[in-house]
Amino acid sequence: METVDHVAVTVDGGLAGDYRGAVKPGGRGRRQVTLMERIDWQAAMAEVGHNIAWSERRANLLVDGLDLPQVPGVRLRIGADVLLEVTRETDPCERMEALAPGLRAALTPDWRGGACTRVLAGGIIAVGDPIRIE
Structure with a gap:
């Protein structure tokens, strides 16, 4: 994981530098960009009694x-140009349990683990940057 202060977003590739955002041939790009709420990460940390950096979630x-x-289907505008469409919940994986016992379960309720999106406009x-629901 690399934390950056700005990034290019494209319809075919997701976030620049993140190979997982590329739409595979015949794919639908349902997981191009993942988003997580700060308050949800903080709640999960409080629940498991740890203070792990949000980037460890790999959102x-x-x-x-x-x-x-x-x-699914709700659109999010980030800044002036980027438009994302929510496709599904980001399911917490077993890696979360390796970070802290109970973290996977703490990220499970109410989409606390985040949302997956596809890029509609780069x-x-x-x-x-402001983010809003369209």
């Missing part, structure tokens, strides 16, 4: 001040 973007919609996003 692409940490969102602050927005309750991520838990409905552009450049940066830390502090």
